[in-house]
Structures are given as C-alpha cells and as structure tokens.
C-alpha cells in the first residue's frame with residue numbers, strides 16, 4: 001500500500017509531464033527532446049523563487065507554482081517562434097533542434113545554478129500515519145510499527161495532478177481553444193483554410209506543454225531536489241508513457257502514466273528501480289511490436 | 302430554364318492575374334489568369350496533374366505566390382497570410398473532403414462558423430440545405446458515409462457565408478442522387494450571387510451547370526469558352542481532357 005502511494009505520486013507527476021509531451025507531439029508533430037529540460041527549469045526556478053521569498057515556505061511555493069510554469073511557458077513560446085517556426089516544423093529537423101535546445105538549457109543552468117542538488121521545502125508536510133484497513137481515517141495518533149506513513153504533501157501532489165489533468169481535458173474537449181487545437185491537429189492546412197492562425201496555435205501549444213512539465217517539476221521538487229541533470233528521467237519515462245498510451249492520445253497518456261508510475265513505485269519498493277525501468281522498456285518494445293499505434297491510439301498518425 | 306444570370310456590374314469577384322506558384326522549387330502554375338464573376342460558375346477543366354488543385358491551394362494562400370496577383374472583390378488577397386484569406390470570404394471544399402477527423406459534425410461546422418464569426422442563423426440556413434447532417438450532429442466526421450462527408454465539407458464551407466466558393470471535385474465517388482443534391486446547392490448559391498470556381502472531371506456533369514469553362518494544361522491557361530459553345534462543339538473538350 002505504501003508502494004501504491006509512492007507509485008501514485010510518481011504517476012501523478014509523470015502524467016502531467018507526459019501529457020505536455022503528448023500535446024506537443026499530437027498537435028504539432030514535433031518530438032520535443034528538450035521537454036525534460038523544461039521540467040528541470042521548473043524545479044530550478046522553484047528553488048530560486050522559494051529562496052528569494054522570505055516568510056512561510058508555503059508563500060514562496062505558491063508563487064513558484066504559478067510563476068515557474070508561466071516563465072518556462074514563455075521561454076518555450078520564444079523557442080518556438082525563433083527556432084521551430086523557422087524550420088517550418090519539419091519533423092526531423094525539429095528533433096535535432098530540440099536536442100540542441102536541451103544542451104543549451106542544461107549548460108546555462110549548470111553555469112548559473114551550479115552542479116549541486118538543492119532541496120525545496122514543502123509548503124506543508126504533516127506526517128500522516130495510515131491505518132492498515134481504514135482508508136480515509138488518517139489520524140496522527142495512529143502509527144503502525146512498520147512505519148506505514150505518508151505525508152499530507154504527497155496526497156496534495158496527487159490531488160493537484162488530478163485537478164490539473166481534468167482541467168486540461170476540459171480545455172481540450174469543451175472550450176473553443178481546445179476545438180482550434182484539435183482542428184489544427186487533424187489537418188493543419190484545412191485549419192488555415194478556415195481562418196485558424198496555426199502558427200499562434202503552435203506557439204501556444206508548445207508553451208502549454210512546457211508549462212505542464214514545469215508545473216509537474218514544481219510539485220515534485222519538495223520530494224526530489226532540484227538538479228541540472230534531473231530532466232533525463234522524466235523525459236525517458238514520458239516517452240515510454242506516450243508510446244504506450246498512443247502518440248497524441250491524451251486519455252491513453254494518462255492511463256499509461258498511471259500504469260508505469262504505479263508499477264515503477266511497486267517494483268522499485270519490492271525489487272529494484274532498475275528492474276522497474278527494464279520492465280517499462282520491455283513493455284514499450286512489446287507495444288511497438290504488437291500495437292504500434294499504442295494502447296489507445298488510432299491508426300494513421 | 303434560366304441560364305447565365307450575369308451580375309449587374311460585371312466586376313470580377315475572384316481574379317487571378319499571371320499567377321506563378323508551386324511546391325518549394327517545383328513550379329506548377331505558370332502565368333495563370335482567371336476571373337470569376339459574382340453569380341457565375343466557372344469550371345476549371347484539365348487532365349490529372351494539370352494544376353487544378355494547386356490553383357485552389359494557391360488562392361487559399363496555402364502555397365506561396367511566386368509572382369502575380371490574386372484579388373477578391375477588388376481586395377488584394379495574394380499577400381495575406383493563409384488564415385486571413387478565408388476570413389475575407391472564400392469557402393474551400395477541398396479534394397478528398399479533408400474534414401477535421403476526431404471532431405464531430407457539429408464541431409466541424411463550428412470551426413466553419415468561427416472563421417468569420419457567423420451566427421447561429423447561418424448554421425440553421427446551412428442545415429436547411431443538408432437536413433441529413435442535422436440527425437448526425439454528434440457523430441464523428443470520419444464515421445460518416447462518403448456522401449455525408451461531402452455534404453459536411455460543403456456545409457462547413459458555407460458556414461462562413463462565402464463570397465467566393467472553391468469546389469475541388471465535389472462529386473468524386475458519389476452516386477447520382479447525391480451528385481444531383483450537390484448540383485442543386487451549387488445552383489442555388491449562384492442565384493445568391495456567390496462566385497463559384499468548380500473543378501470537375503466529368504465533363505457532362507460540368508456542362509449542365511457551368512456558365513463558362515476554363516481549360517488548364519501543364520499549369521498554363523488554355524482556352525476559356527462559354528458552356529454553350531462547348532455543348533455545341535465537343536471536340537475541344539477531347540483536346541484538353543482527352544481519353
């Protein structure tokens with residue numbers, strides 16, 4: 001059960017990151033290798049902000065939760081307009097370009113922020129002991145001998161991710177902006193032939209995708225610490241999730257994130273994190289062989 | 302049967318002057334000129350690969366204009382970014398329909414309405430023309446039958462209340478009754494004063510509806526004749542479209 005909870009935290013953060021990647025791939029057909037660096041930037045900015053803002057840690061954290069994704073989103077929009085747009089969103093050349101972006105962001109962070117991993121204090125961090133059978137009755141007094149406990153912050157991370165994912169879904173399915181994004185995804189030329197400013201849509205999608213990664217990072221940084229190389233793992237896992245879930249399919253991405261996140265948590269606790277990664281990679285291989293469009297994907301990407 | 306409703310002023314609604322365009326470095330259209338009046342159906346005829354679809358995509362701004370001028374109702378639209386072109390009032394019904402897959406019928410129409418901020422009454426008018434679509438508003442576009450897809454592609458373009466309409470092989474793969482339905486809609490739009498540029502392979506279908514026919518060959522202008530003249534002398538059709 002503890003493993004399930006740890007896994008849920010991983011899954012929640014992974015789902016946010018992967019949905020960002022999936023959105024960018026789905027609408028723009030751009031494989032964004034620099035996605036993990038947007039994640040890392042979110043964490044680093046959160047560290048800087050919580051350091052700069054005195055007072056209760058919750059204040060700095062709340063500011064970081066809003067400001068970091070916006071800053072990273074703006075940076076991504078600039079990268080889109082200056083780099084990707086000039087390449088005409090060519091699938092191959094944008095891969096090379098985002099690899100370049102990855103190293104630029106990473107090295108600039110190393111030069112300015114340094115090589116250390118630094119912690120961010122959680123806004124609240126009550127220890128919650130978990131009663132074995134009575135789910136939902138979390139009391140401080142109840143403490144099991146084998147240390148079955150979690151923190152209120154971890155539960156909050158899961159809650160926040162669920163709210164954000166519902167928000168993304170509602171935006172895509174229910175709003176005009178979502179309609180415009182889906183029309184662009186379906187047929188870029190026809191979207192233009194019906195008055196949709198495709199380049200603006202692309203810039204916005206790239207910004208939202210990066211912002212989601214940054215948001216996920218801010219949520220996880222009180223648990224993980226900020227480090228300039230921390231983007232690699234989320235990038236790899238996001239790719240695994242996006243491939244398993246079906247390229248460009250949001251529900252598929254979320255389901256796959258839960259699958260990978262939970263199994264990662266459970267297997268890491270009972271066996272080893274390496275085994276978890278091996279199994280995830282194996283799963284990707286199987287999916288690619290037997291169901292190339294992903295579990296939830298439709299053909300003809 | 303009344304024929305050839307001429308517009309009062311005879312000013313071209315849609316005009317192409319010496320247009321050169323193509324794909325990247327591969328030029329397809331060479332000094333192509335066309336004129337469509339309001340309330341007129343001009344049919345573009347030519348062999349496969351002659352550049353008919355390329356002409357339409359160039360008008361829509363989807364292909365870069367190498368040189369030449371395109372104007373709608375007197376306004377230069379050739380230099381506008383692609384998404385501004387339909388907002389000036391051009392509806393495009395592309396070859397192969399190209400509906401927004403994954404979106405429902407209602408959402409496809411919604412995109413059409415958004416183009417020029419058309420209101421609900423426009424949607425009602427359009428659904429009046431295609432009552433079949435009304436029953437399928439919640440259905441995903443890609444699950445419609447071929448004929449229904451063509452209706453939706455047409456309806457989507459009409460949602461922006463076009464001054465000029467581009468139809469690229471609208472009857473491709475349709476049964477006669479469906480072709481007739483599309484034909485009636487086109488004729489009604491002509492009566493409403495819309496300038497219609499129609500690409501069609503089947504010559505007999507063209508001759509019954511077109512006012513004038515323009516031939517295109519290797520991206521260049523061929524002859525432009527009235528449909529009546531063509532009905533009288535069929536040989537010229539064989540020269541350009543040949544079997």
Ligand SMILES: Nc1ncnc2c1ncn2[C@@H]1O[C@H](COP(=O)(O)OP(=O)(O)OP(=O)(O)O)[C@@H](O)[C@H]1O
Pocket residue numbers: 324327329347348349350351352353354355356396
């Ligand atoms: N995306 C493209 N890239 C490069 N060349 C193209 C492209 N699309 C079309 N062409 C070329 O442009 C020329 C004109 O093509 P176009 O599609 O305009 O012909 P068409 O008259 O519409 O033919 P059809 O009757 O078969 O629809 C052809 O030689 C074609 O090979």
Ligand SMILES: [Mg+2]
Pocket residue numbers: 353354355396469
């Ligand atoms: Mg064609």
